[in-house]
Amino acid sequence: MASFVTSHSKSLSGSIRVPGDKSISHRSIMLGSIATGTTRVSGFLQGEDSLATLNAFKEMGVSIERKGSDVIIQGVGMYGLKMPTNSLNLGNSGTSIRLMSGLLSAQSFNSELCGDKSLSKRPMGRVIEPLRQMGADISGPNSMPPLSINGGKTLSAIEYTLPVASAQIKSCILLAGLYSKGSTTVIENGISRDHTERMLRGFGYEVQTSPNKISIEGGGSLKACNIEVPSDISSAAFFMVAACISDDADIILEAVNINPTRTGVIDILKLMGGNVELSNERVDAGELIADIRVRSSNLKGIQIPKKLVPLAIDEFPAIFIAASCANGETLLTGAKELRVKESDRIQVMADGLTSLGIINHVLEDGIRIVGGKFKEQTAPIESHHDHRISMAFAIASVSSDSDIKIEGVDNVKTSFPNFIALANSIGMSITESA
Ligand code: S3P
Secondary structure: OOEEEEEOOOOEEEEEOOOEOHHHHHHHHHHHHHOEEEEEEEOOOOOHHHHHHHHHHHHOOOEEEEEOOEEEEEEEOOOOOOOOOOOEEOOOOHHHHHHHHHHHHOOOOOEEEEOOOOHHHOOOHHHHHHHHHOOOEEEOHHHOOOEEEEOOOOOEOOEEEOOOOOHHHHHHHHHHHOOOEOEEEEEOOOOOOOHHHHHHHHOOOOOEEEOOEEEEEOOOOOEOOEEEOOEOHHHHHHHHHHHHHOOOEEEEEEEEEOOOOOOHHHHHHHHOOOEEEEEEEEEEOOEEEEEEEEEOOOOEOOEOOHHHOHHHHHHHHHHHHHHHOOEOEEEEOOOHHHHHOOOOHHHHHHHHHHHOOOOEEEEOOEEEEEOOOOOOOOOOEEOOOOHHHHHHHHHHHHHOOOOEEEEOOHHHHHOOOOHHHHHHHOOOEEEEEO
16 A cells, blocks of 8 residues: 655645546546547546546447547447446446446446445445436445446436435436436536536537526437546645645646536635636636636635535545634535545544644534644544545645655545646655555
């Protein structure tokens, strides 16, 4: 198991481009595979999660060629996927398993979806339940992976109200809905990322949206298109926080996706007094992008507005580090979903912060963090198979006088393979040992 040792950085500067968006990369492979024609993807995230999706579709007979971050997919059409000979191993990736369970429930063949230790503990009842309502035959032990799907079922459209704000459940249902008779509608009580809806339209598939309702008519087809994957705001977030908590920082994060369903971290950092400026805003392939300049900031603790929680759901490990360096207390509530991510991000972050001398109080659906100064760690941080825990504590070192050791960091490769190189290029000091 690899570990990081990270040391204090005097200053951070430079202009960097973080890798492609993970959510968009997954969807480019899924939709490109079932489209008709050749889809060319540039800026594809070469992380283990998106590569797990790519390999799974190869195992289902799709010809996919990859040269670095350029991917060419020869779409097989809506009914061209082949039965995989083995269980499809989706590693650490919740997005792969939940979205693919929708798509594969509608195929004529049987399939099995499995993953690593972390994925095998994540709740799948949230997708099994609506898929069964649509007529799918899908199950897993205690509603967890491995998921077994008996294909050959005719699915029917449903109207389904999401029990939690979740793009993965929404997308799973929409992908099954592509193959269902009639109009499938998903009703949301909170905003979740809308990359599936945007990309379906990019592939020429009509999607009806009103503020909290998304509908598609089954039985259509997708036409191949070209996709430029913008930089992932979830990866950029680590450097946004690093710059805010540094005594001397001025960095630019280039061409970051600022899809309005994903920008909670920017709003939260700004509310905390973060020196974050957007420029050069433009639209590329249906997604909004901008350059983000972040400078050293005097952060203050805040009560995080509940409406921003789903818009920053993946960025809380980094935001907790910002809160630890802020003046005063930060309170997060309404974030129970954090307990079922790659790890229980409330408890795992709380344990790590405690070992760095930051006072915090864990709540059922959030945390209260008392801003202060990182102290010499009492024990190495354990990532619990969670890439964002590893990276969050790596950036904490920017404002710590002592080194921070984080164990079990191999998982960083799932979403951000060149994290260390980029971090060190702007002045951070991270070393990895096997
Ligand atoms: C994702 C949706 C989010 C997010 C995950 C990626 C997606 O999960 O946390 O990292 O690509 O659809 P939920 O939809 O479960 O909130």
